[in-house]
Amino acid sequence: MAVPVSQAWTVATYVLKQKLKGRKKYPLVLMLEPLFRCNLACAGCGKIQYPAHILKAELSPEDCFNAVEECGTPMVAIPGGEPLLHPRMPEIVAGLVARRKYVYMCTNALLLKEKLHLFKPSKYLSFSVHVDGQREHHDFSVCREGGYDIAMEGVRAAVAAGFRVTTNTTLFDGADPNSVRAHFDELMTAGVENWLAMPDLPRDLTLTCARGTHTESMPENIIGALFYVAKPYALAVENQKRGQWVQKAAQPLTGKTLGILGLGAIGQEVARIAATLRMRVIGTRRRPEPMAHVDAVLPPERTSEVLAQSDFLLLLLPATPETESFVDAGRLAMMKPGAWLLNFGRGQIIKDDDLIAAVKAKQIAGAVLDVFRQEPLPAEHPFWTTEGIIVLPHIGGPHPQRDRFVARLFVENLGRFLDGKPLKEAVDRKTGY
Numbered sequence: 001m002a003v004p005v006s007q008a009w010t011v012a013t014y015v016l017k018q019k020l021k022g023r024k025k026y027p028l029v030l031m032l033e034p035l036f037r038c039n040l041a042c043a044g045c046g047k048i049q050y051p052a053h054i055l056k057a058e059l060s061p062e063d064c065f066n067a068v069e070e071c072g073t074p075m076v077a078i079p080g081g082e083p084l085l086h087p088r089m090p091e092i093v094a095g096l097v098a099r100r101k102y103v104y105m106c107t108n109a110l111l112l113k114e115k116l117h118l119f120k121p122s123k124y125l126s127f128s129v130h131v132d133g134q135r136e137h138h139d140f141s142v143c144r145e146g147g148y149d150i151a152m153e154g155v156r157a158a159v160a161a162g163f164r165v166t167t168n169t170t171l172f173d174g175a176d177p178n179s180v181r182a183h184f185d186e187l188m189t190a191g192v193e194n195w196l197a198m199p200d201l202p203r204d205l206t207l208t209c210a211r212g213t214h215t216e217s218m219p220e221n222i223i224g225a226l227f228y229v230a231k232p233y234a235l236a237v238e239n240q241k242r243g244q245w246v247q248k249a250a251q252p253l254t255g256k257t258l259g260i261l262g263l264g265a266i267g268q269e270v271a272r273i274a275a276t277l278r279m280r281v282i283g284t285r286r287r288p289e290p291m292a293h294v295d296a297v298l299p300p301e302r303t304s305e306v307l308a309q310s311d312f313l314l315l316l317l318p319a320t321p322e323t324e325s326f327v328d329a330g331r332l333a334m335m336k337p338g339a340w341l342l343n344f345g346r347g348q349i350i351k352d353d354d355l356i357a358a359v360k361a362k363q364i365a366g367a368v369l370d371v372f373r374q375e376p377l378p379a380e381h382p383f384w385t386t387e388g389i390i391v392l393p394h395i396g397g398p399h400p401q402r403d404r405f406v407a408r409l410f411v412e413n414l415g416r417f418l419d420g421k422p423l424k425e426a427v428d429r430k431t432g433y
């Protein structure tokens with residue numbers, strides 16, 4: 001998450017003042033440690049080795065404010081121990097924000113979700129969450145199984161509530177570069193909806209997104225998922241392992257109806273390919289208009305018609321307040337028995353428990369899910385083990401050349417910006433995408 005312009009300005013002004021005063025050395029960030037105790041016990045941590053009377057001690061809000069006034073830095077980092085264990089931490093943070101200090105609260109985030117309501121989103125406050133790599137690596141590093149999932153849940157809750165959130169990661173000598181890369185990719189799955197939740201996002205700032213950079217890989221992967229559920233290839237592979245020759249007729253795609261909720265660029269490309277398979281395509285779009293290869297483009301209010309007619313229902317909706325848990329028990333009940341649900345949009349669109357219940361009751365044939373409320377999908381999530389639900393590890397969009405596509409779009413937009421032309425793929429703040 002980028003540093004706010006006001007913060008950059010405040011720090012630059014502070015540095016300039018120090019230079020004008022002829023100071024060669026001056027503090028920039030105050031490390032305020034109001035307590036040493038922690039709710040983790042990482043191997044080798046020096047803090048938690050202190051005697052009990054020190055671990056019980058904590059600074060009062062007044063102590064903190066005096067230290068901050070005396071130091072005078074524009075930024076205050078609050079490490080620990082674990083700051084969220086301090087019973088008066090919300091008061092301390094509120095006092096620092098009132099003093100216009102840019103506060104970075106370093107936390108292991110185990111308590112972040114449950115204590116979030118005690119804080120107010122502000123451009124002055126950032127939660128800096130310590131995440132030491134992918135799930136296994138992080139849990140090993142902090143000696144706590146399940147720590148990663150709790151921390152990531154806290155991160156998502158904070159971002160969704162409009163807080164500024166950064167993460168910090170310790171990279172040890174010998175760290176596996178692929179794992180580090182995958183870790184940072186995971187952390188980057190915030191999505192545009194989280195940018196829109198930022199409290200200090202200037203009203204006149206134009207946000208653009210990487211929409212359109214998935215139009216090559218995602219339609220192919222969606223068509224792959226259609227073939228996967230309609231044709232008995234997976235069964236043949238299983239039977240091959242046992243040396244068994246079992247013939248099962250493949251379900252034809254020709255003549256079947258593909259319903260697409262969210263007929264944007266990706267949906268239209270899927271429709272084009274599906275039409276070549278002689279499938280019938282229908283779908284919804286916020287602003288319906290006739291579209292090549294689509295038999296009926298309906299407004300969102302007529303979603304029920306799409307649900308009732310589709311043999312395959314593809315979700316490509318964005319995450320907005322309106323689409324939260326959009327596919328719930330009521331809408332699943334409108335689908336054809338024997339229909340497949342494919343979600344390549346956002347995890348939040350589906351009410352997880354309702355989908356599991358519908359698949360278990362054989363109300364629909366099953367679901368192919370490429371996106372989830374929490375990614376990676378936690379090991380204990382019932383999606384993993386529900387027969388009829390196929391879990392894909394968010395492989396719909398990635399393309400070996402994705403960075404190049406995004407860079408090309410960025411460069412093109414930079415040129416447009418400099419020429420005063422409208423930017424491509426601008427985000428509509430009203431619709432949220």
Ligand code: SF4
Pocket residue numbers: 038039040041042045046047048080081082108142
């Ligand atoms: S989270 Fe930090 S303070 Fe807490 S035990 Fe681990 S290293 Fe020590």
